Amino acid sequence: MLRIRFHGRGGQGMKTASRILGSAAFRAGFCVQDSPVYGAERRGAPMAAFTRIDRVQIRERGAIVRPDLVVVADDTLLTDPAAQPLAGCDAESTVLVNSTRDEAALRQEVPAYTGRLLTADFTAVALATTHALASLSTALGVAAACLVGLSLADSLAGLDDELTESHMSMAQKEANRQLAQTVYAQASSWAPVREREDSRIAETAPLVEVTFDPPRLAGPSIYAVGNSPQRRTGNWRQFRPVLQVERCTRCWICFVRCPEAAISLDAQEYPVVDYDECKGCLLCVHECPTHAFTVEKEVR
Amino acid sequence: MTQRTLLTGNAAAAWGARLADVDYIPAFPITPQTEIIELLAQWATDGTIAGRFVTMDSEHSMLTAAGAAAATGARVFTATSSQGLLYGFEVLYTIAGWRVPLVLVNVSRALASPITLEADHNDILSARDSGFLQIHTETCQEILDTVLMAYRLAEDQRVMLPVLVNLDGFTLSFTREPVELPAAAAVSEFLPPYQPHHAFIRGDRPMAQGAAVLGGAAYSYFRYQQHLAQEKALAVYEEIAAEFAARFGRYYGLVEPFQLDDAEYVLVMSNAFATKGKAMVQHWRARGVKAGLLRLRVFRPFPAAAIAAALAGRKAVAVIDQNLAPGLGGITYQEIAAALYDRQERPPLVSVIGGLGGKDISQGEFEAVLVALQQAAAGERVPGPWLLYTKPEQERMRTLLQIAGKEVQA
Structure with missing residues (x-):
């Protein structure tokens, strides 16, 4: 199984990106599962979306804990404690960051990460082609499709499935297809993400007994008030x-x-x-x- | 001074709130609201009670206001019935989660559709998983006493959860019977003013209440704490019941055993119709049948151990549910069967549905239940849920269908 996790901010289109990838893999004949998680939905707040691709029925649900590929729409999320896009990544992971900065600059922000780190300014490419920031979903969805080894034809078919449901004009749809081809060509220079051996053996979790706490602790009240300004x-x-x-x-x-x-x-x-x-x-x-x-x- | 007077169940509930010296009473004033609120409104208007009475535009608003007021540290009382309880339903879970200690009286009435007026318990039992504690009453005296005990229970630091007190519509709510009114001074000794420690508003101590959490682990913690507090409430309740008995001379256990000591055939019932069951037990005893009755009183927390201890080893037990979970059967039957599951001497259980929509359970129907109990004791399987429904009732129903213009076969 390949597990791909998208991180973005509400409004950046990462749910759509995960669906474009999911549809592309589905068109290629794979078993697919995709799902977003927003928390309390707000434009600009960190969110994540997940796509799983396999040859057999997928018996997983919910968040991807150990991703093979992480796509980050916004490099300010790299060090965001609410987003934690690199959680569960290791030396075998691939992280693709949409950024104006180069790999070395980004690595300085996440020195603990030892896996592959790819970066490109997809926002600039998207704006140049479609003049619409929303097309970042097309760029990153197709880049991910290319990285997991899906063909350009399947990638475009997956994109078309998503565009069919959108309200954009025919011209915008065509511009998105052009963007997809540009991005696919660019991403083809990167080595594809490899499927890893699935290891199902987990150590038994250290379960604890939850015991009675007095209502001062056990009610959802917050006494440390006035800390929301700390969240910029x-x-x-x-x-x-x-x-x-x-x-x-x-x-x-x-x-x-x-x-x-x-x-x-x-x-x-x-x-x-x-x-x-x-x-x-x-x-x-x-x-x-x-x-x-x-x-x-x-x-x- | 203790006073003895005739009160309806509604008036007894209002007297409970009056003697508890509540600070705030939010109320939806229209049907299905009850006389409980009318009486409190009158007392608030003429200055008999000091608490603030406010009318609201729905039970949803009413319960939200009640929970919010309780979160400021006020002692809060409110009441509703049937559809009203369901209209405010989501707020039950919300304020239980806030861990605030108010008392809500529900006057049980069967739920639409078809629309009806008389009592059964599908309304109150729908709230069984809300986090509210739940106490079911049989007499008008018990209603008053239970409201007072409910505040002690709700405001105990080991519990700190809201309490639903249930009484049956009509058969108790509109029924007058003698009630002893405890002296206000004695009540205030038993029930001193509420001292909030965790949820209150004070200008020099701001706090955020009812925070949102994500990810599941925080939610699991808070929700499970409600369960732990409910479990603690079993022992706390017994302390309070003992103290209440010492002060006022009336003891109410978690469950009420009636002629149970040597009973071989046992009825399990709750609320006002338990009175009918008790009369039948006495009748059977006079005939030499060793019968008894277990009345369910505290329903949340569910006193599984007390119930299992009371029922284990009997020849046969009939659980008479005045409710129906379509597709499953009697609701209390399921819980009682689960409570008995790991007991060696678990008795044969008969699942009976009776009194839906306030339908009478006649003596003849009780006799049929006794026959079924004897069959079950002899090893015969009595399939359930078994609806008590008589031939004359069926004939009357056919007539109604004919009047309604339906094709009924003779």
Whole structure:
């Protein structure tokens, strides 16, 4: 069996990527299982999706604990304690990271990881071909299909299965097919991921007896309040709003409407975006009556 | 001063809340709400009780308000019935998970469809896995006393779970019988003000309650703690029952054995119809039949050991369920059979369904149950669930079907 785990942020299309891979393998005649896990669904929050491919009926469920291939849509997730994309990886794993940075730079962030690490800027390729960030799912789904050894024809068939269900225009669908061919050609230069020997022998788990705790412990109350600011949400952002001060009339609409209260006012009452907290929802951009915000793609 | 008066079951429940000196009573005021809430509303309006009475737009809101108020450290009372309990159903699980100690009285009525009004226990038993403790009552006196005991149980630091107190619609809720009202001073000694230690609101001590968890391990911990607290509640209940008996002279065990010492044939029943079963036991005893009855009272936590001890070694036992799980049978039968499974001397069990929708269980039907018990004791298998349904009832039903324009064969 091949086990592929996708990590991304809500809205980056990694559920779709896992389905494109699943459909491609299904078209190639394999037994397939794919499933996403979001937790509490929020755009920008870490999520994961799983695809299993085998020649026989798959007798596994839920999260993939020991992946053969990990696809990471966003390199800010590499060190995110909520995402932990490298959990369960070892020297035989392959990790494919969508990033503007090179392998050496990424390895500095995850020094404990000893397996293969591949990196490419799929976002740039996707934007250049389709002008739509959502097509990152096509790029990474097809890259994964290529890496597990599926043919271009099966990869495109899998992509078509997913595109059939989407609401995009014919032109966009065609652009996604072009993107798939570009990415497949690029990923063909990497050696395919190899299937590993399945080892079913596990050590007996050290089970414990759960005993009575008083209600102060055993009720889901939190006494250590006020710790949510420690969780910075600025790295959820894919696009950043940038204020062009000369166009700002200081109407404060952005300041009032920002759902994260990430916009404050400076001494001259001009809005200031706190990029540690701004999730990149771009509500300020849409609300601004003078179009004083421009949008820049986030490059980290 | 102790006072003896005639009270309906509804009034007895309201008196329980009054004597418990509750702080807050959220209530959905419309059908299927009961006189319990009408009486409390009256007392709140005329200043008889100090607690705050608030009407809500549904049982769902009512139970949410009740749980939230209990989470601020208030002593909370509320009541509902049948469809109302089901309408607020998800909140039962929620507030049990919050580990807050309120008391909710349910007036049992059979559930739609078809729509009906009289009692059976499918409403209350649907809540058996919610995390609420559950106590079923037989008399108006027991209702009042149980509400007081329920607060002690709910607010005990070893338990800290909400309690459902059940009484039957009509056969108890609208039925007056003599009730001894304990003196308020004696009640406040038995039931001092609630002192919250884990869930409360205080300006200088903010807290988040009812947090969300993911991944299963945290959820497993919290859910299993509810089970452990319920298990602890068995012993805590017995302490409270002993103290209540010492103070007020009335003892209520986890289960109530009636003429059980040497009984060979035993009926298992609960709630108001247990009174009918007791009368039959006395009748049979006068005929020389060694009969007895075990009344289920505390239903959650399920007192499996007490039940198994009471039933093991009998010649035969009939569990009369005033409920029906379609596709399975009687609900309490299943639990009693499980409680007896690992006992060497497990008796033959007869699964009887009786009193659905408040249908009477006549003396003649009880006699038929006794015949079945004697057959079971003689080694004959009595297939269950066995619905008590008489020939005249069937004939009346056929007439109804004909009136409804249906083709009924003669």
